[in-house]
Amino acid sequence: MSSSTSSSEARWGGFGRTFLIAAAGLAAALLALAFLVDPYDSGRSPLKLKTGVSPQGPRTAAASRGRDPHFSGAIFGNSHIQLVSPELLAQKTGIPFVSLIAPATGPREALVLLDWFLRHRKEPAKALVIGLDVRWCTPDPTLAIEKPFPFWLFERSSSRYLAGLIRFDVIEETLRRLRYLTAKAPERARPNGYWDYEAGYEVQGFHSDPARRAKLLEPLDTSGGNITGPFPAEAALRELLGRMAPDMPVVLVRPPNFVSALPAPGSAGARADAACRDTYAKLTASRPKTVLVDWRIDRPENREPDNYFDHTHYRQKIAGPLAADIAAAIIGLR
Template sequence: MSSSTSSSEAAGRPGAREANEARWAGFVRGFAVTAATVLLGTLALAWLIDPYGTGNTPLSLREGVRPQGPRTAAASRGRDPAFQAAIFGNSHIQLLSPEQLQAASGIAFVSLIAPASGPKEGLVLIDWFLRHRREPARAVVVGIDDLWCTADPAMPNAKPFPFWLYSRDRADYLVGLLRFDVLEELQRRIVYLLTGRGERARPDGYWDYEPNYIGMGYDRDPGKRAALEQPGPSGGGNASGPWPAVQALEAVMQAAPGTPLILVRPPVYRSLLPVPGSADAAADAGCRGAFAALAARRPLTALIDWRRDRSELHDPNQFFDRSHYRQPIARLVEAEIAAALKAMR
């Protein structure tokens, strides 16, 4: 007779089942404790080393962040005390240069644009910038394109945006740190902080898109040049309101009543200007009127309108596509902004 005991026999012994269940319960408890410890440890590390330079850490860390997308880099740039004014919007206002604006106005600008963003993202970034100023901001420049003409009070955004990063609610921020992309950024942040030699993202946030467009052939490809002449929808499709982005912008700016607000309707190529008498023209006029009314009732506010027939908008050599212009037009827009700011002094 074999002296070994089968598992079935062991399981049949008194108390064997209870012992097995106790072992599994102990394993589960140990696993849960280990997982919770790792999770809390990672969260504490992320909070302390502040991967995007939000200033939410109690530690004194190296200024700035490594090169990264503007959606996250704006957290660090927006709280930089070196800047007195900021540019907000998407790629339709992206080519405006903080350096050029400072040279023309004497005011230190930072670009807090986010490509492919709309009013919802822009308003969050404006709020972030204003609440991190030690002195009142000297100017806020906002690019008002068709997305700002929406009638939807939710102002939906088409591309992902880290709203948690700019939240006033600390709990939202901490929960937001529990993301895989944050884990990826942690190791890069540690290298940036500890070596002191890692490249820093450009502090003023300027991103010249011209090399990108030239690299894709927008200045010479016959098909792309032909597309420039094709009419397209404009105006935002909202002729009678409401315009929730206007109301939301006015509400955000209540925190800075003495700060000049410059509303810029960015340049578009002539093929994108609405045909007079069309539904697009009615929507364009309605949206323009809503922002013009804001400029009229709010002190220190000006509307600069480049969405109207101007000779510069008829030169195809000054555009890559219907809504992305080149440097010479950017200089003209900057000059008008500087002139508007000087007139407010």
């Protein structure tokens, strides 16, 4: 090997080492910055930072909302409980509510957010509202998720949280966080988490679309098909509730479905639906101050097509009365 070749290899080797060291240093600096500015307001930074976060999706904004000491009641679930207004519940019960829903999530995500909310209360929560759609009826022990969810953000483990910060979208959010922290009057994500999707549906013309109405009238099986069990989501919820104060009010809600998405009496779907409902009814019967509010039944509101955008997403015409029933249930538990 010639001396020139050896010299060239040495130079490239030195460059490679320098590059790796520089890259590692940059990564460490970015991680330290993200930890200090706390892009999702998780409360882990040693610095005293501005409250709240800039507008972002509910999956990450829940970290800030869930630890806000102003709220002593919370709503959990997905878009099937999303239109239940925390403001209306607060007005009727006197309990400040936050909505910790996340669209396209299931029991696994809801239980993580429930645990996050509870462990950030200095005093016991005054009421919990949990939406139980068909995903809570699954026999799948893994409680599989449909869309990505930032489980790392709600971890008890600091090392797992730090590992979660090492991703490109965190860098982007860290920059937005810096702008939020340095602005005099920054735009803030809504503190109570309420997100009214009705306006979005209206803009897209869902309500006036004849094809939508025709599809709504077609039968749809939303029973989940689990007639014999097991119901791992119920077991996980029971275990979590067992770690809570027994006098903490809990309202389980079976959200409304349009009548064409309700199983026909005597069908396999009806048996599966009943099995799931009975499982959660037994849970409520076994725990003090726990009640099941069931709107997944054949009732006049669920027979009116104008009350629905699709088989499982209802409008404010149903959301208001549903919230009133939930509030009445909370008051009844006192």
